[in-house]
Amino acid sequence: MEIRVLEGSIAEVESDALIVNLFEGVTSPGGATGAVDRALDGMIAELIRSKEATGKLMETALLHTYGKIAPKRVLVIGLGKSGEFDLVAVRKVAGAAVRFLRKKGVRTVTSIVHGAGIGGLTPRDAARAVVEGTILGLYQGDIYKTSEEDSNEVEAFTIVERDRAKIPDVEEGAREGRILADAANDARTLGNEPPNRMTPSILSQRAREAAERFGLGFEELDEKRMAELGMNALLSVAQGSAQPPRLIILRYTAGDGKPTIAFVGKGLTFDSGGISIKPQEDMHLMKYDMVGGAAVIHALRALAELKPDINVIGLIPASENMPGGSAYKPGDVITCFSGKTVEIITTDAEGRMMLADAITYAVREGASYVVDIATLTGSCAIALGNDFTGIMGNNQELIEKLTEAARSAGEQVWNLPLPPAYKDQLKSSIADLKNVGSRYGGALTGGLFLQEFVGDIPWVHMDIAGTAYTSKEDGSGGAGYLAPGATGVGVRTLAMLAMRLSGRSA
Numbered sequence: 409m410e411i412r413v414l415e416g417s418i419a420e421v422e423s424d425a426l427i428v429n430l431f432e433g434v435t436s437p438g439g440a441t442g443a444v445d446r447a448l449d450g451m452i453a454e455l456i457r458s459k460e461a462t463g464k465l466m467e468t469a470l471l472h473t474y475g476k477i478a479p480k481r482v483l484v485i486g487l488g489k490s491g492e493f494d495l496v497a498v499r500k501v502a503g504a505a506v507r508f509l510r511k512k513g514v515r516t517v518t519s520i521v522h523g524a525g526i527g528g529l530t531p532r533d534a535a536r537a538v539v540e541g542t543i544l545g546l547y548q549g550d551i552y553k554t555s556e557e558d559s560n561e562v563e564a565f566t567i568v569e570r571d572r573a574k575i576p577d578v579e580e581g582a583r584e585g586r587i588l589a590d591a592a593n594d595a596r597t598l599g600n601e602p603p604n605r606m607t608p609s610i611l612s613q614r615a616r617e618a619a620e621r622f623g624l625g626f627e628e629l630d631e632k633r634m635a636e637l638g639m640n641a642l643l644s645v646a647q648g649s650a651q652p653p654r655l656i657i658l659r660y661t662a663g664d665g666k667p668t669i670a671f672v673g674k675g676l677t678f679d680s681g682g683i684s685i686k687p688q689e690d691m692h693l694m695k696y697d698m699v700g701g702a703a704v705i706h707a708l709r710a711l712a713e714l715k716p717d718i719n720v721i722g723l724i725p726a727s728e729n730m731p732g733g734s735a736y737k738p739g740d741v742i743t744c745f746s747g748k749t750v751e752i753i754t755t756d757a758e759g760r761m762m763l764a765d766a767i768t769y770a771v772r773e774g775a776s777y778v779v780d781i782a783t784l785t786g787s788c789a790i791a792l793g794n795d796f797t798g799i800m801g802n803n804q805e806l807i808e809k810l811t812e813a814a815r816s817a818g819e820q821v822w823n824l825p826l827p828p829a830y831k832d833q834l835k836s837s838i839a840d841l842k843n844v845g846s847r848y849g850g851a852l853t854g855g856l857f858l859q860e861f862v863g864d865i866p867w868v869h870m871d872i873a874g875t876a877y878t879s880k881e882d883g884s885g886g887a888g889y890l891a892p893g894a895t896g897v898g899v900r901t902l903a904m905l906a907m908r909l910s911g912r913s914a
């Protein structure tokens with residue numbers, strides 16, 4: 409799809425459909441919507457009077473313009489309550505609008521920038537959010553359907569802005585939005601791949617291709633190299649599978665002497681639970697257990713285009729967790745790459761094992777910051793539902809930076825504690841640590857386990873078990889505008905965090 413920014417008057421630019429907006433409770437439309445209403449002799453005001461347009465978030469009302477203005481149709485999309493309006497809402501609105509129009513067979517779309525002006529957002533942030541919402545909203549995950557059920561496609565999306573002074577900011581925002589949303593969609597495609605087509609070596613191959621295309625450094629450690637280094641935690645997880653594991657390493661280099669941020673993403677391409685096997689219900693969803701890794705791959709790829717002034721290393725431990733004859737077992741004691749020993753209580757807590765070794769790799773690389781992202785615990789999804797990623801960390805400043813990055817990326821995060829007292833739950837009578845605590849507070853003990861491997865380096869853990877995928881069309885988790893499947897969560901937050909840490913606030 410082509411994305412353009414045009415200076416001009418929205419009523420004069422031709423398109424199959426023009427998107428304008430309305431806040432909830434507004435009785436006479438203002439701004440650009442008001443101008444279109446006047447050009448249409450009060451047709452939007454009439455929709456409001458008849459309560460067909462109430463301004464409720466993502467509500468749609470479609471008009472035909474019969475040649476009164478250049479666009480053939482006008483879609484009035486609801487912005488919701490003005491007091492609740494933010495960048496999350498901008499993305500939802502933009503995404504919901506184009507999804508609605510695509511179903512109607514619309515090919516060319518013009519739009520105003522929702523919220524630039526009225527909503528108190530900067531034109532750049534708002535334009536970025538509009539483009540992101542549009543590209544994310546139009547993504548479809550039905551990659552293996554052999555007959556097209558819905559072949560409609562939006563071919564061109566044009567933001568029309570009448571204020572010349574705002575154009576450079578709108579253009580910059582649109583450019584960033586395109587980079588970030590394309591990256592997130594590519595991460596979604598990796599996540600949506602079925603587990604027979606997304607093994608650790610295939611994930612590594614895809615990372616290599618992204619690295620070549622965008623100019624990132626690429627390296628992969630195979631089993632032999634991992635054994636030489638002593639990465640036994642990662643190797644143990646892979647033991648029960650016929651598929652060999654990989655440690656995928658990507659590098660974005662800004663220059664010598666600059667700080668390095670390490671992103672560590674769980675790349676578990678299928679989590680059966682291993683010997684501690686999961687129930688069959690919903691086990692197929694465990695193909696999404698690698699989306700943390702996918703987020704890291706495509707956050708680095710976006711950064712290769714956004715070019716922050718900070719070095720970034722991406723580490724993706726990739727494996728399957730299977731109950732094969734040589735699988736690791738409850739009761740096993742494993743010596744991790746860091747030297748710490750872990751008693752395995754359940755083989756289903758495999759993510760923290762592979763992350764432990766990858767985090768140790770980041771520490772030994774001299775990372776100044778570590779952020780890991782993982783579908784780590786069902787507990788986190790139970791605690792926060794499908795719209796909030798749980799974050800935990802050892803450094804308040806980094807937690808705040810990540811929270812700001814998430815806010816501007818329109819991804820919702822919630823800070824959970826790492827209570828020192830809960831560390832007792834990880835005490836083992838035979839080894840340094842057990843790999844799980846009690847059932848209660850499972851997200852927190854997952855975080856506490858990882859903390860044992862980061863030392864004093866500023867670190868944040870993102871538990872995306874609840875936000876990684878959405879099952880319902882337009883359902884929760886999809887935030888109302890995403891197709892079923894992987895959500896691409898984390899790509900934009902990680903990229904924005906690197907921008908912020910480098911002193912550039914995209």
Ligand code: BES
Nearest residue numbers: 679697756757783784785786787844873
């Ligand atoms: N991959 C799962 C976590 C998960 C659950 C992700 C649901 C997405 C949706 C992880 O490896 C796992 O099995 N975690 C266990 C941890 C427990 C054994 C401490 C869990 O959540 O039950």
Ligand code: ZN
Nearest residue numbers: 676679697759
């Ligand atoms: Zn898992």
Ligand code: ZN
Nearest residue numbers: 679756757758
């Ligand atoms: Zn598991």
